[in-house]
Amino acid sequence: LVLMLANLAPHKGQETAIRAFAELRSRNIRASLWLAGVEREAGGSYRSHLEELIASLGVKQDVHLLGFRNDASALLQAADMLLLPSTKEGLPLTILEAQASKVPVIAAPTAGVPEVITDGVTGFLVAADDAHGYANRIEQLIRDSEAHRPLIEAAYLQATQAYNWQRYRD
Numbered sequence: 254l255v256l257m258l259a260n261l262a263p264h265k266g267q268e269t270a271i272r273a274f275a276e277l278r279s280r281n282i283r284a285s286l287w288l289a290g291v292e293r294e295a296g297g298s299y300r301s302h303l304e305e306l307i308a309s310l311g312v313k314q315d316v317h318l319l320g321f322r323n324d325a326s327a328l329l330q331a332a333d334m335l336l337l338p339s340t341k342e343g344l345p346l347t348i349l350e351a352q353a354s355k356v357p358v359i360a361a362p363t364a365g366v367p368e369v370i371t372d373g374v375t376g377f378l379v380a381a382d383d384a385h386g387y388a389n390r391i392e393q394l395i396r397d398s399e400a401h402r403p404l405i406e407a408a409y410l411q412a413t414q415a416y417n418w419q420r421y422r423d
Contacts, residue, residue, distance in 0.1 A: 254285050255391060256332035256356075258325055258347040259339065261292040261299050261318075266338030266361065268306060272384035273336075273391060275310035282392055286312075286336075289319040289328055329354040334394050339363055340381045352376070352412035355405050359390045369416070375408040 255274075259265040267288055274286050292300050300318065307316045322328060325347070329335070335351035337360040344365030351358050352375065360366050361381035370376035379386040394401060414420075 254287065254331055254333050255336050256328055256334070256351075257286070257288045257336050258290060258322075258328065258350075259288075259337060259345075260290045261288070261303065262294070263299065264339060264341040265290075266336075266340065266381055267303055269338040269382055269384050269387060270336050271303065271306050271310060271312065271316055273338075273387035274312050274315050276384060276388040277391060278312055278315060280388070280392065282395060284315065284391065284395060286316045287319050287328065287332075288317065289322045289325070291321045325350065326354070329356050332356050333398065334359060334391065336387065336391075337361065337366070338379065338381045338383075338387060339366075342366055344368060348376070349412050349416050352408040353416075355409050357394060357401055357405050358408065359387060359394075369411065370408075374404060375411055376404070 257270055270286060277284060307313055329351055335356050335358045339361055340363060342363045348358050348369055358376035359379055360370055362378040370378055372378040377390050379390055
């Protein structure tokens with residue numbers, strides 16, 4: 254189960270995630286992608302665009318638009334990895350939440366993301382528009398999740414020791 258926790262918006266990278274899942278399907282790799290979040294722009298045209306893309310790529314049974322959710326921690330507990338192929342970010346809280354939940358993160362090296370993800374050490378960095386690269390990383394994690402246990406533990410330690418309330422208070 255691959256999770257994205259992000260508003261539905263072109264810069265967040267849902268299209269890249271959907272295309273990565275189409276590539277995984279072409280490789281006969283079955284996984285589910287949950288896209289949790291809502292469109293903030295009036296009219297809902299981007300959600301409709303995503304629904305059309307999902308249908309046209311034949312991944313309706315693999316990709317699910319969950320809409321607004323207030324249970325991010327439960328979603329993270331269910332997830333095997335978090336994806337964030339965003340082209341614009343500050344320092345996404347969702348990455349820190351995933352790391353603190355021991356969920357490996359695959360994200361774009363955008364703005365503040367490289368501050369908390371060192372590629373191959375505390376997560377994986379893939380260019381925002383590289384659906385092939387995301388598919389490769391997802392496949393790698395699916396095929397051998399235990400090989401990435403040191404990465405998951407390093408990310409957990411970083412998130413819980415460097416990004417906690419006491420540290421911010423101090």
